[in-house]
Amino acid sequence: MLKSKSTEVMFQRAEELFNRISQDNEVLHIFKYHSLRVMHFSYRLASVVGYADEDMKVAGLLHDIGKIGVAKEILLKPSRLDELEYQIIQAHSTIGNNILRKTLDLPRAAIFVRDHHEHWNGNGYPRGLKGEDISLQGRIISICDAFDTMTIDRRNYNRRTLTYEEAFAELKRCSWTQFDGDLVLKFESMVNDLKLPDIQRWSENSEEMVSIFKNK
Ligand SMILES: [Fe+2]
Numbered sequence: 001m002l003k004s005k006s007t008e009v010m011f012q013r014a015e016e017l018f019n020r021i022s023q024d025n026e027v028l029h030i031f032k033y034h035s036l037r038v039m040h041f042s043y044r045l046a047s048v049v050g051y052a053d054e055d056m057k058v059a060g061l062l063h064d065i066g067k068i069g070v071a072k073e074i075l076l077k078p079s080r081l082d083e084l085e086y087q088i089i090q091a092h093s094t095i096g097n098n099i100l101r102k103t104l105d106l107p108r109a110a111i112f113v114r115d116h117h118e119h120w121n122g123n124g125y126p127r128g129l130k131g132e133d134i135s136l137q138g139r140i141i142s143i144c145d146a147f148d149t150m151t152i153d154r155r156n157y158n159r160r161t162l163t164y165e166e167a168f169a170e171l172k173r174c175s176w177t178q179f180d181g182d183l184v185l186k187f188e189s190m191v192n193d194l195k196l197p198d199i200q201r202w203s204e205n206s207e208e209m210v211s212i213f214k215n216k
């Protein structure tokens, strides 16, 4: 396998892989804007704490790449998942880790992807890591992922879109159980600085809302 020549080349390869795979894969296509927003949020939050680099960006973009093999009927299921369906979905962080390690040869970013569903209290997956044993970048993606999921249109899942305030409150409610509470506070002030548009506009999945990050 070719070693990447520079970090820029490495991100280009990740982006190409993402575009190529998501084009032919209905599920990844549906998650395209989510992936891009999580990438931008994560990179910005990482900048606040001095950890922004290409591995962070790659991991944000590809955090859910492991969902590639999961059936749409499971991923978009509006009702409660049964035990087997839940296990199938949970496998995505390990599959994503494999793709980044073995296909893209990015072992460091692979760890961040692997960790993005770990919980501060050890109740997450795939390894049940606790606190600072979870990579900082994995903890960053976890917060950005949750915020984005709560504030987009969730009618598909029979769930209401939360307002920004409600989403921040939920992140704080789960601080020091699910999330790194220090990062949650930094995330809130970073998002407030971004001055996102009215939640109605934001919650629609669109290119325009992703471009907000580029103009600020
Ligand atoms: Fe995920």
Ligand SMILES: [Fe+2]
Pocket: 034, 038, 063, 064, 145
């Ligand atoms: Fe996600």
